[in-house]
Amino acid sequence: MTGITVWPVGVVVAQVTLFVLGAPFLVGLMRTVRCRLEGRTGPPVRQTWRDLRKLLGKQRTQPEKSSVFFAMAPVVLVATTLVVVAFAPLLSIDTVFSGGSDLFAIVFLLLLGSVSLALAALDTGTAFGGMGSSRLMAIVALAEPALLVAILALAAPVHSSSLPIIVAGSLHHPMWLATPQRILAFGAFVIVILAESGRLPVDNPATHLELTMIHEALMLEYSGPDLAFVVLGESLRLLVLLALLSNLFVPWGIATSLTGLSFVVAVVSLAAKVALLATLVAAGEVMVAKLRLFRVPELLAGAFVLSVLAVLSSLVIA
Amino acid sequence: MTTWLAAIALFGLAGALGGTMAPARWRVIVVSAGTGAAAISALVVSIDVLHTGRVVSIATSRLLPFTGVQLHLDPMGALFVAITAAVAVAVSVYIVGYSNHHPMTRSSACAFPIFVTSMLLIPAAWSVTTFLFGWELMAVASLVLVLTDHRRSPDVRSAAIWYAVLTQIGAASIAFALVLLAAKTGGQGFSVMAQHSAAVSPWLRGTVFMLALTGFASKAGVVPLHVWLPKAHAEAPSAVSALMSAAMVNLGIYGIVRVGDTLLGGGPAWWWIAVIVLGVASAIYGSIHAATSTDLKRLLAYSTADNIGLVMIAVGTSGLLTATGHPAYAALALFAGMFHLVNHAVFKGTLFLSAGSVQYATGTRDLDQLGGLFLRMPIASTIFAFGTVAITALPPLCGFVSEWLLLQSLLHGLSSSVTVSVVLMPLCVAALALTGGLTAAAFVKAFGVGFLGIARSLAAADAHEPPRMMNVGAGLLASLCVLFGVVPVVMVGLLNSAVREVQSGAGSTVGSRGEALAIANTRGVFDPTFIALALVTSMLVVLGARQFVSRRHAVRRAPVWGCGRELQTPRMTYTATSFAEPLQRVFDDVLQPSQDLDVSHRGESRYFVESVRFGTRGGDAFERLLYQPVFALVRAVANKARLLQNGSVHRYLAYGLGALVVVLVFAR
Known part of the structure; x- marks a missing residue:
């Protein structure tokens, strides 16, 4: 941590500010896309921000028999995601804080957020909390192998799991992007991201029907500012995952030096890439129905097979 | 330092003798002091050996007849001694509180110091007889301790029998392997065996390794020899389960490394592939069972099988990479495995001790009967929470570092x-990731549902904080979870020293760059302190922001x-x-x-259901599908063998005559 210059700190501050401000817009954008494709007008894109502002002004409530785990889960959820946002190479690969931007470390940091939310749901002592918690942990347990093996496929060519090195590797070797292992790993990543962020076909973010929901059941007891933090945390998480996905597979535009111009280019290109990905995900959600809960393991097993094939093909080709 | 090494045995012996003779009121104090003193001397000598790399040895011909006792503590052994010693210190504190309601019996007061002392001395044993003597002493003493509560339920007795049988099969297998190697190398000292083992034929070396692997795997609780683990760990008093799970199973890993790397000097790839396969099997099987168990201590026991499986994967990978000519990466794998072993001891010790606090406070270890303990016993629950975060490999505690x-x-x-x-x-990697995910599910269940x-029951509603010494003992280990997770560099030098002993010439595998861990020859830097x-x-x-808006x-x-x-x-x-149903x-x-x-219908019509009973039992599939058939076979053979014995003295005399003739013909 010695030798921190002003610029890298500036990058950290910029990443955190832009991502926190942008995350609710991402959710708004996806909702608008869905509404338009379904032939409805829908709320404006900035509606999520309006909702958050309203929620932040309310009183905090806490279930009678719950403990500090319920109270702290929204904080932990947002804080873990913010650590990832601050130190992952989202806008620039030239970062001094490489000790904090390891891809495996990011996975475990995000897992900490999920686990704290699952514990908070059990802390409420209701049937819904337990249901959401149990389902979330089952999905996390099964998504983990696919995720880590897919990371292995990306890390193997550069012999490192450090995110800046992986991204720099694909910048220097554009041919890697079209190799079979990249495409297979991409597939695995997309499935895992959909599962982890509770999108269709794993979970329907628009539903409020108790028996089918996962994420909604987890945060059923939250209201007011706590709910705002959970919503912010979840949307931030989706934004980070999509940004990581686009940087890992289509890294062009990311700043390699810390000049003002390259930084602006990085912000604009990342925003464009994430908006495109989000639009595709939202459009896809219009087309598919939610899977039965007990079919989800099959989907995740499919993702796992894709990632194992990605590792094997990367080694066969090398 | 030889004095300190001898002091381990003396303090242990003093604890055992004093504990046996002391009046009931003083018993636990004497045992705790003796064991604690033995553990602290072990900690001193092992840290010194790890720090300086100087071997400490004692050889005396006065103790065991014919062969004498050879002790020789090198850095690899010292690592295992240090792990056991750290756990033993915490447990010695813990038992003082535990004995408030469960006074220590005379037999446990005798067995407890002997158990700990034998575990502390086994890694220093440097000849076949010394090693086997310590190994058997550990087995017998731990068996006595498993039987502590034998009056409580027949399950305890059954668990003890399972443990005794599997541990004896293991011991026989180890004894056979070591004696075979000693016979072929012409000496029973480990140095002699290591020197001459290269000249032994490859087939024999393979046989020795496989026998030793079987024996040590049964001690380490590796699938399919793990069946004693969930039984004995669940039924033993929690202090004993903590020692067994955090210290004793490690010695299985120690044996594999010692025999494979030191005595045999490494081996072909297929040995290590066998180790990896066993590791993968027990990691996955253990974690699936942990994720679905509802008994808190069974869950912890299965999770031990899972973590030991991960260490086996690392040890096997290390051997495989040595065999294929990548010593630097092999050293890294061994480093990772040993670090995970240290962390496993620390967090599993924490978890077993606080599970003991739960059992002490509520009288049950069935998660379905617990709930809401956090509000009633906040300190003990917080300690369990630390263990949960560490075992789930979440930042910033120790499991995260070794998993990385x-x-x-x-x-x-x-x-x-x-x-x-x-x-x-x-x-x-897939096995590691799957076990990681399942462990998260298992411990969210354990902590979320239990605490x-x-x-969910009156017992849980009336729970109260356990005696302070129990929390202090468990808290000692929990604080190590934090230390090794936040400042892992404190362990780097010690672990490098142990790994160099086995992978000589590898240099230091993992270096420290400031507080960051840096892997030699690669670009991987990882800074847990920073994270x-x-x-x-x-x-x-974020907390400040929330306080501000509200x-x-x-x-x-x-x-x-x-x-x-x-x-x-x-309800x-x-x-x-x-929770575990999906x-x-x-x-x-x-x-x-x-x-x-079970559906019972009303008498008048079978369309009207009177009552429905649904029951599900999740036994161990290996027990049913592998062990029961073996038992049936043994029983059948034993029944046939009874034909030989009908009680007639004439027949026995005839057998004796026959045997004598055979001996005379063949022995010459």
């Missing part, structure tokens, strides 16, 4: 570009949403069984639960 190192070693094993490792490594929410600081800062900032209103306590019902009873909440369904083929559905 394990993943790195597999990643670099992948780049060794040998076909075998190319196929094996992704599968190992949060609302109480921990960032996490704490970020949490403080500064005008106090927090309102409100009843939960009950879908319009007024009353929320514990409506999720239990551990229902995973139970997914892994149905592995778990093979036996279910019975």
Whole structure:
């Protein structure tokens, strides 16, 4: 941590500010896309921000028999995601804080957020909390192998799991992007991201029907500012995952030096890439129905097979 | 330092003798002091050996007849001594509180110091007889301790029998392997054996390794020899379970490393592939069972099988990479494995000790009967929470660091570009990841269902904080979880020293760059201290932001949403069984639960159901499918053998005559 210059700190501050401000817009954008494709007008894109502002002004409530785990889960959820946002190479690969931007470390940091939310749901002592918690942990347990093996496929060519090195590797070797292992790993990543962020076909973010929901059941007891933090945390998480996905597979535009111009280019290109990905995900959600809960393991097993094939093909080709 | 090494045995012996003779009131104090003193002397000598790299040895011909006792503590052995010693110190403190309600019996007072002392001295044993003597002493003493509560339930007796049989099969297998090697190398000292083992034929070396692997795997609780683990760990008093799970099973790993690397000097790839396969099997099987168990201590026991499996994967990878000519990566894998072993001892010790606190406070270890303990016993629950975060490999505690190192070693094993490792490594990563995810599910269940929410029984509702010494003992280990997770560099030098002993010439594998861990010859840098600081800062900032936006209103306590019902009873909440149901369904083929559905109809018509009973029992599939047939076979053979014995003296005399003739003919 010695030798921190002003610029890298500036990058950290910029990443955190832009991502926190942008995350609710991402959710708004996806909702608008869905509404338009379904032939409805829908709320404006900035509606999520309006909702958050309203929620932040309310009183905090806490279930009678719950403990500090319920109270702290929204904080932990947002804080873990913010650590990832601050130190992952989202806008620039030239970062001094490489000790904090390891891809495996990011996975475990995000897992900490999920686990704290699952514990908070059990802390409420209701049937819904337990249901959401149990389902979330089952999905996390099964998504983990696919995720880590897919990371292995990306890390193997550069012999490192450090995110800046992986991204720099694909910048220097554009041919890697079209190799079979990249495409297979991409597939695995997309499935895992959909599962982890509770999108269709794993979970329907628009539903409020108790028996089918996962994420909604987890945060059923939250209201007011706590709910705002959970919503912010979840949307931030989706934004980070999509940004990581686009940087890992289509890294062009990311700043390699810390000049003002390259930084602006990085912000604009990342925003464009994430908006495109989000639009595709939202459009896809219009087309598919939610899977039965007990079919989800099959989907995740499919993702796992894709990632194992990605590792094997990367080694066969090398 | 030889004095300190001798002091371990003397303090242990003093504890055992004093504990046996002291009046009941003083018994636990004497035992705790003796064991604690032995553990502290062991800690001193082992840290010194790890720090300076100087071997400490004692050889005396006065103790065991014919062969004498040879002790020789090298850095690899010292690492295991240090792990056991750290756990033993914490447990010695813990038992003082535990004996408030469960006074220590005379037999446990005798067995407890002997158990700890034998575990402390086994890694220093440097000849076959010394090693086997210590090994048997450990087995017998631990068996006595497992039987502590034998009056409570027949399950305890059955668990002890399972443990005794499997541990004796293991011991026989180890004895056979070591004696075979000693016979072929012409000496029973480990130095002599190591010197001459290279000249032994490859087949014999393979046989020795496989026998030793079987024996040590049964001690380490590796699938399929793990069946004693969930039984004995669950039924033994928690202090003993903590020692068994955090210290004794490690010695199985020690044996594999010692025999494979020191005595045999490494071996062909297939030995280590066998180790990896066993590791993968027990990691996955253990974690699936842990995710679906509802008994807190069974869950912890299965999770031990899972973590030991991960260490086996690392040890096997290390051997495989040595065999294929990548000593630097091999050293990394061994480093990762040993670090995970240290961390496992620390967090599993924490978890078993606080599970003991739960059992002390509520009288049950069934998660379905617990709930809401956090509000009633906050300190003990917080200690369990630390263990939970550490075992789930979440930042910023210790499991996170060793899990990262394990993943790195597999990643670099992948780049060794040998076909075998190319196929094996992704599968190992998958096993690691699956166990990681299932462990998260298992411990969210253990902590969330057991300690949060609302109480599901009167026992849980009346729970109270255990005696202070119990919390202090468990808290000691919990603080090590934090230390090794936030400042892992404190362990780097010690672990490098142990790894160099086995992988000589590898240099230091993992270096420290400031507080960051840096892997030699690669670009991987990883800074757990930085991540921990960032996490704490970020949490403080977010917490401050929330306090700021809600500064005008106090927090309102409100009843939960009950879908319009007024009353929320514990029966409506999720239990551990229902929490595990999705995973139970997914892994149905592995778990093979036996279910019975019992529908009774009304007399007048079978369309009217009077009552439905549904029961499901999740036994161990290996017990049913592997062990029961073996038992049936043994019983059948034994029944046939009874034909030989009908009680007639004439017949026995005839047998004697026959045997004599055979001996005379063949012996000459």
